[in-house]
Amino acid sequence: MNRSSLRVSLLVSSLMATATMWHGTASAADWFPYKAESTEPAFAADGKKSPIDYKPLAKASKKWDICVSFPHMKDAYWLGVDYGVIEEAKRQGVKLQVADAGGYTNLSKQVSQIEDCVSRGANAVIIGAISGDGLNNVIKATAAKKVPVIDLVNGINSPDISAKSLVSFYTMGQSTGEYLAKKHPAGSPSVKVGWFPGPAGASWVEAANKGFMDAVKGSAVVVLDPKYGDTGKEVQSKLVEDALQANPDLSYVAGTAVTAEAATGVLRSRNLDKKVKVLSFYMTPGVYEGIQKGRIVASPADSMVIQGRIAVDQAVRLLEGKEVTKHVGPKIFVVDSANIKTVKLDDILPPASFKPVFEVK
Template sequence: MKFLKGTLKVAAVSCILASTAGAALAEDAKPWWPNSADKIVGDKVETYDYTPRLVPPSRKWNICVLLPHLKDTWWVGIAYGAMTEAKRQGVKASLFQAGGYTELNKQLSQFDDCITSGANAILISAISEGALKPKIEQARAKGVKVVAVGNPISGVELDAAVFGDYNVDAGVAGRALVEYLKAHGKDKARVINFAGVAGAGWAEQAVRGWAEAFKGTGVEVVELKYGETGKAEQLKLVEDVAQTYDDIDAYVGVPVMAEVAPDVLDQVGQKDKVVIAAFYLTEGAMQGVKNGDVLGFASNPMTVESAVAMDLAIRVLEGETVPARLRMPPVWIDKTFIENNDMTKFSPPSGWNVTYTVE
């Protein structure tokens, strides 16, 4: 099977570089570099090996990290990568999470608090692109650097950005699903897409990615089911679909759906009929892949993604020129991949507790 693969390469020389990078760098940091990255300029994509700063910054910069929530492994992984890299490089970092995509006002208030507290830079995963644009413009006018991470932001100038194109992620997962269905005699299939939060840029990107992957195949998206990505909301959506349809071949979409769907499908006698695939990672979805309830998911290495974002913020503060837009290429992750690869690039290490402050 051929999929888009962002090969994650950690060379022995990187360990040597890390060990000689300077006493001010944290000695317990696990090297995540060099890592494949896509530099994006317009329609042009240049892939290269990204390596972070390996010398201490000129001062202890103050950096805020603003995330929508910490309800699943994806966002905990983003927190892990950013805060661990901040510690490695010896800067001050403060992590804030709004509590969910319904908590826009809280994120806006947290953005203001970061400015008031004297942050030199803000790493932002925006709940709403439109609502954050004026805040970003005001911050940059005051000299505060702004780096987007995780969720896409367009239509406003940033100092740097690193996030996946969720249409690419969903496309990787969609093509994997099509190949799997064909291999199992399914040239035609009916699919429900649990798309995520209605109107969110990342959700609409993913919808396009699934559609593009299924274009020209016998796979039909019967319905788009939008909703908050918490377990309670996704459970309601899955129960509704399971009670409405008995002729569906696959559920695709957000990984929280993949966490709750197997039990629901088992209860209605459809577990062996419906294949499940997702376009990013949560711990529950990964466990589902391990035990055979979930076919797989596409994911970029989000702990690396946020580490890169933190490094970009520090580089900008140090006066370096950085790429305006980077993407960590996604890979298709199934049971075989999990058994043969270092998954700490995709999720925080077991037992890691969220760190809200690095001094």
């Protein structure tokens, strides 16, 4: 091969590698170290947060069998968490099975799925919980069998969990509330906000609600009574439509990512998209695109892909008796039109082409 041909060959190889990384298949080894925050003492609501650079194990020592239970995969948020657990299982060389309970009203189904995981011999269980307290009995029974339980994303109040991979949804809600409060401080004209925190009873919803409400206290932001509902697009669209009907002077719609995505369509159909602004308190591909297009004002990013990856690493570390950061989550930051072009996309979202995957063999 002559030098010219060699240069062309190297250029083509470089371009192919770049394209592969862009689609998220070759970047699995590049996600760490990741800017995160650990909480000490672990699991304490008032624990002190400290910045860390999170680094996972290079590889598991054996092909552990890990079971993952999600509340649903009806929106892109949980698709992102799925991408995280699947890719980290592949990278570390462990087996993984994902169960999907179908929605936040299906607590009994999630309990059954976790019981099935344990009965078939799973070495560890990772749970995105439907309820903060409703899984306590099944978690106690699981822990009694020496099966580690990792609390992923949503928050579990059980004393029997082994680790947490999550962020503070209080901080997520607070970040969104602070964003509004800074735009509308005390003394400025009041603005009315429709607030849609998600399904009632879920720990992450109650935490986000408290954070949001605390952040807007003393500002010119007037929040309507929270409207709770499942994070399905049809449910959230109906809640937004009802709020607009009852409050023609509404200035903002704020809430879950599904709420934000649904609201943009509802507002455009009513020619209100220039009058009523939209915010989310967590990030999804639809929210990211909405910010890009100017249809959504802002959203905190909690790097759900990384939360999934960390949970798998925690499970492996617990099973192998290695040092584990028991309570950790990615550092939260707000994305809006001012910084969206500088955000590293594959840190916070799955590839656009990713479809749900339920098993790694």
